[in-house]
Amino acid sequence: MSLSLRSAVRLNLILLLIPVFLWLLLLIILPHIDMLLVSTQVKVRPRVYEFSFANYGEFFSEPLYWRTFARTAIMSIAATLLTLVIAFPVAYYIAKMLRGRMKSFLFLLCLVPFWVSELVRTFGWMILLRESGVFSNLFQWIGFADGPVEMLYNDATIMVGLIYTSMLFMVVPLVTILDSLDDSLVEAGYDLGGNAFTVLRTIIIPHAMPGIVSGCIVVFMLTLGNYLTPVLLGGKDSLWFTAQIYTQFITRFNWELGAAFGFLLLFLSSMIVWMGLKLSRQTLTETMG
Amino acid sequence: MTEQGPGGGHAPSYDLECRNLVCRFGDFVAVNDVSFGVPEGDFFSILGPSGCGKTTILRMMAGFLQPTSGDFLIKGKSVIDMPPNRRPINMVFQHLALFPMMTVAENIAYGLLRQGINRIDARKKVEDALERIGLPGSGEKKIKQLSGGQQQRVAIARCLVLEPAALLLDEPLGALDLKLREHMKVELKKMQDQFGTTFVYITHDQSEALVMSDHVAVMNQGRFEQIGTPQDLYYQPATAFVAGFVGDTNRWQGRVESVDRDTVKVITQDGVQLLATAAGGEALSQGSQVEIFVRPEAVVITLESERITSQDNRITGELISVLFNGANSRALIRDRHTGGELDVALPQTGEFSHLQRGQEVHLGWSLAHAKAFIQKESGG
Structure with a gap:
């Protein structure tokens, strides 16, 4: 039985x-096994391939490739940190300052942009920022500018787009973790003589650390792997690593190099996350658990 | 120390003083014109049912709530505009609010470091405090590794190392189990003696308030009903609410038949005639609706009716059950005529240890022990 x-x-x-x-x-x-196999092939003649790590070697020997990767990684880290800095007060306000209906309403407001596709959202930014766009016309009308202002196709715009896209993924884990912070801990922090800064540093942030780290991991991975936003808002100069992979696969039909880049992206981004976990003294199980 | 009436003199010896505190939330008046003073080194309790506004008072004293009007003074200086982190008083929270992300030592050192004391001196003070609360060498432990009672002591030590003018305690024993609570009552009192700090203690548990306090304020519906020593509250309750809330009591409701100075003759709803003493300072007249309170231990119980002929009030009843609890044993007795139930303390001599259910007993009590209060419409 x-x-x-x-x-x-x-x-x-x-x-x-x-x-x-x-x-x-x-x-x-x-797909990854297949990618791995493809990435270790080198074309010697049409339809004839040989086993080799030359594709990986090319990444390091050609400065454009690894510089593109470094640029992508650094901008992704910056975007992640900026998202954290902007999302934290928002999340704190939603989780700790608001009660009842207002709380769920604001939380929902964070979600609303995600009801439309990323493509449409990014086009929204383009309508605002392009030469003939809303802001350009507004500045001319007010008299800030004499002629049309192009605000697309620079790093700052890419950053704005990336942060905007990532916001929700940072706000949600932060609201959840800050919600679980007992108000009396904050009050005790003040009662024992702490000011706003010490309470934030010694009580709120240590409590929120798992949420901060999990939000950062998600945002970093999404940003690093983002293709649409950097390409649409940054144009040809965006030099985003995913665009490089796209070029290899689609424009140059060089699947072998593209696959090697895909693997390098996976490996290097995992390394960065691992380093981030080490630095913040968190473990993957407690941040995701 | 003498009793302080509401709005009493502004003697500078008060460590803490609240003057006409009012706190409104919209239409709801949580705290309604409360004034009191706490002398230095006093163990002062605010006792009241949940929702009476006692936590609101404490939060106003700690600085987490701004009163609608009124003033709060620490050692004669108004601190009403001072933020909580600058007030020289500390609070022990209901669920202690120990910082789980820190060790025991870090918890105790938190306030010291905020005062700008250097780490070496702070460590010394922390070790000293751990010694005093009987947890030497536990500094590196995590909060979760401590038992409930140990956490309690750490929470208090965390405040007392700062040498505050007073310690505010918000029902800190509520979360503990019964046995530990009994133990901590004694321990808290000892700690207060040891540190000599003024305690303001909030509770809904009258035995906590009576056992530990030097002075108790009984609070109901946003107002202080009475402030006094535990003995005052128990033996000379000023209002019907205090008489009913502090300690166990038997009560009757009835109408005043006649008044002779302090003595009133009352016919209860069940038609029994009782003699009682007018209390509460309100004038009773013929026809007033009153409530009469008699303590279980004021009732003399006997098997022979001749032995209570001298008592002002006499009732014959039958025993329903004996609630044996060692020295605190009680008998539940049903009045022969009215069917009303009475709670009577049994003498500790063992004389009544063989009482049988249904046995006839005679009860008597003097009018001095029966206190009659005007019955309020709200029944508050």
Whole structure:
């Protein structure tokens, strides 16, 4: 009886896990194995390939490639930190200052932009910032500028777009973690003589650390892997690493180099996340748990 | 120390003084014109049912709430405009609010470091404090590794190392289990003696207030009903609410039949005639609706009716049950005529240890122990 019950439980578990396993296997593991195999091939003649790590070597020997990667990584880190700095007060306000309906309303407001696709949202920015756009006309009308102002195609605009896209992914974990902070801890912090800064530094941030780190990881990975926003808002000069991968695959038909870049992106971004975890003395299990 | 009436003199010896504190939330008056003073080194309790406004008073004293009107003074100086982190008083929170991200030592050092004391001196003071609360060497422990009682002591030590003018305690024993609570009552009192700090203690548990306090304020619906020593509250309650809330009591409701100076003759709703003493300072007249309160230990219980002939009030009843609790044993007795139930303390001599259910007993009490208060419409 108990044996059959146990095997029934096990069968249920297996049935439940099958979709997850299939998803992992078909959409993540298999393509990556294929990518790995492709990335280690070098074309010697048409339709003739040889095993080699030359594709990986090219990444390091050609400055454009690794500089593009470094630029992408640094801008992603900057975007992540800026998102954190902007999202933290927002999240604190929603989680700690508001009560009841206003709280859920503001939380929902953060979500609203995500009801339209990223493409449409990015076009929204382009309508505002392009030479013939809303701001350009506004500045001319007020008299700030004599002629049309182009605000697209620079790093600052890419940054704005990236932060805007990432906001929600930072606000949600921060609101959740700050919600779990007992108000009396903050009050005790003040009561024992702390000022706003010390309370923030010694009580609120240490409590929120898992949320901060998990938000940062998500935002960093999304930003680093973002293609649409940097390309649309930054134009040809955006020099984003994903655009480089796209170029290899689609424009140059060089799947081997593209696959190698894809792997390098995965490996290097994982390294950066790992370093971030080490620096903040957090573990992956407690941030994601 | 004498009793301080509301709005009493402004003697400079008061450590803490509240003057006409009012706190409104919209239409709701949480605290309604409360004044009191706490002398230095006093253990002052505010006792009241939940929702009576006692926590609101404490939060105003700590500085987390701005009163609608009124003033709060620490050692004669108004601190009403001072933010909580600059007030020289500290608070022990209901759930202690120890910082879980810090060790025990860091928790105690938190306030010291905020005062600008250097780390070496702070460490010395922390070790000293840990010694005094009986937890030497526990500095590196995490808060979760401590038991409930130990956490309690750390929470108090964390405040007392700052040498505050007073310590505010917001029902800190509420979260503990019964046995630990009994133990901590004694311990808190000891700690207060040891540190000599003024304590303002908030509770809804009358036994906590009576056992530990030098002075108790009984609070109801935003007002102080009475301020006095535990003995005053118990033996000379000023209002019907105090008489009913502090300690156990038997109560009757009735109408005044006749008044002879302080003595009133009352016919209860069940038609029993009782003699009582007018209390509460309000004039009773014929026809007033009153409530009569009699303590269980004021009632003499006997098996022979001749032994209570000298008592002003006499009732014959039958025993429903004996609630044996060692020295605090009680008997539940049903009045023969009216069916009303009475709670009576049993003498500790063991004389009544063989009482049988349904047995006839005679009860008597003097009119001095029966206090009659005007019955308020709200029944508050």
